């Protein structure tokens with residue numbers, strides 16, 4: 001695929017029709033069926049900031065572009081419906097790159113029944129920049145928000161933390177179905193997806209809710225990758241420090257009343273692990289509790305890729 005025209009006919013051949021979209025690709029706008037309100041999120045990935053194209057294949061970048069947006073909808077327990085995609089392509093080989101990006105994201109779109117409603121493509125002298133805006137239906141019980149944690153709530157996480165440095169930040173499974181199932185069956189108070197590290201994303205929930213938390217560091221589910229990383233001779237962090245601070249886990253962090261959280265664990269409603277890692281406190285500090293019960297402050301730092309740290 002060498003030109004914009006060829007790319008557009010490739011898209012028309014490969015982007016399937018979808019019941020949410022009234023028109024096939026090709027008009028000035030898309031017409032997407034939504035009910036009363038749409039949950040909307042957008043994310044941009046920039047070469048040199050979020051990925052290096054000599055290290056990561058365009059297919060994986062395309063998949064990740066959709067997956068990060070799916071993870072944001074999962075954080076609010078919304079069901080994804082339709083996406084629009086904007087690409088700024090490098091002049092050399094740009095359109096074949098675009099095809100590979102789509103080849104990476106189309107299977108994930110199919111998996112979560114996301115319509116590709118439309119998009120825009122430009123060629124320029126700069127690096128690859130890709131952006132996707134995703135619409136979703138709010139959960140019938142209401143959208144989950146960062147705001148809403150109250151004292152006494154248990155703090156829960158899905159999966160295990162810190163696999164990102166072994167490539168999981170590219171190939172992770174967004175917790176769309178898990179969020180739906182938990183919101184369907186349980187009374188959840190607050191939620192967020194872990195993108196910048198457990199400690200920092202928890203502190204965002206606390207700030208929005210005007211509360212504090214104690215994390216039982218012994219209970220934090222640490223991935224194999226974090227253990228491996230910490231065992232490397234030149235690594236100065238413990239597995240726990242990786243799990244608390246490393247970004248791009250894309251797991252859910254939730255709060256729920258303590259008895260509800262216990263019921264969730266007893267029911268095992270998910271195929272991935274679900275772990276209680278601490279509790280919400282009335283004050284506004286973030287603290288950690290060790291195995292001996294000692295409580296010390298926990299720094300809310302992590303991998304702040306959004307602020308260029």
Ligand SMILES: [Mg+2]
Pocket residue numbers: 071072075192193195
């Ligand atoms: Mg998020």
